Amino acid sequence: MALKTALVGIGKIARDQHIPAIEANPEFELVATASRNADVEGIPAFRNLASLLGSISKVDCVSLCTPPAARHSDARLAVEAGSHVMLEKPPGTTLADVQELASLADKSGVTLFASWHSREAASVRATRDWLQGRTVREVRIDWKEDVRFWHPGQDWIWQADGFGVFDPGINALSILTAIHPRTLVVSEASLSIPENRDAPVAAQMLLHDSEGTKVSVELDWLNKGSPKWDIRILADDGEALLRDGGARLLVDGEETVSGPDREYQALYERLAGLIASGSSDVDLAPMRIVSDVMAVAHREVAPPFAW
Ligand code: NAP
Secondary structure, eight states: OOEEEEEEOOSHHIIIIIHHHHHTOTTEEEEEEEOSSOOOTTSOEESSHHHHHHHSSOOOEEEEOSOGGGTHHHHHHHHHTTOEEEEOSSOOSSHHHHHHHHHHHHHHTOOEEEOOGGGGSTTHHHHHHHHTTOOEEEEEEEEEOBHHHHSTTOGGGGSTTSOTTHHHHHHHHHHHHHHOSSOOEEEEEEEEEETTOSSOSEEEEEEEOTTOOEEEEEEESBOOSSOEEEEEEEETTEEEEEEGGGTEEEETTEEEEOOOOOHHHHHHHHHHHHHHHTOOBOOOHHHHHHHHHHHHOEEEEEOOOOO
């Protein structure tokens, strides 16, 4: 029988990806939504999760598509009600927030899935396989897009707990930490923060690992024109370039892997698998890098930002 699923926070990602992915997967059935201002046609709608859980007799699964800071209390509520929970990325505001949820889910015997959609991009696994047995000297990440195009009017993203340019940038870090075999440590970092906002519009950082691999990361939210979501890996015997957010892999300039975008279909397949096996998946490695950057970064004041 399909898992009765509630979706919370009906905004851009819920409409663009979660609803189509749930509809396409017979293991899930969308039974209700909770959103302060938005509904999905034909689906029972509630203004908050508490009233949803109080009205619908059995909710197997709650998928949270709200901004990170709004997610913790709902996740707690859902776990305490005995529902499995999927979290959008980044899974929370602080590491401890998410660790606390993970132990609560564990005690309650439900699945907690901290999803990282970019890890499901078509060429990420092939890149990890290409890296096996190779000596990597350097990794260069460029993650540059236009915030006005990709996040129009999303004021939450500029709050201190909204992650700023790390909202997209953490996608790159989620791929990096999935393909790189060793822990990455932040060596130095700098942030540009608009004088009228609390979160960065650009960031640069250098990371290293215990074998001497160096990783440089440039995040920029004022990039005009086509976005650049690239990870370039320089190994002793060749170069891999993961383009378009993980969709395409070029090895020594030749495209070797590409495929359709089915990141969210893959996330819901993974969620079904975790629930079936009674396990959770909560990997905080991408968030830990952001947290460490925030701890050491030099701050520069940037011009005020207006939509
Ligand atoms: P969004 O368009 O702003 O939608 C989020 C929705 O959550 C809002 O429409 C709002 O609906 C609800 N909400 C509840 N509490 C809120 C609060 N305190 N502040 C603002 N909204 C609140 O954002 P989104 O782009 O869907 O992003 C949501 C999450 O998905 C983020 O963590 C983001 O990183 C992730 N994500 C986004 C994308 C993307 O392309 N946009 C891609 C992948 C992942 P109500 O007003 O009806 O409550």
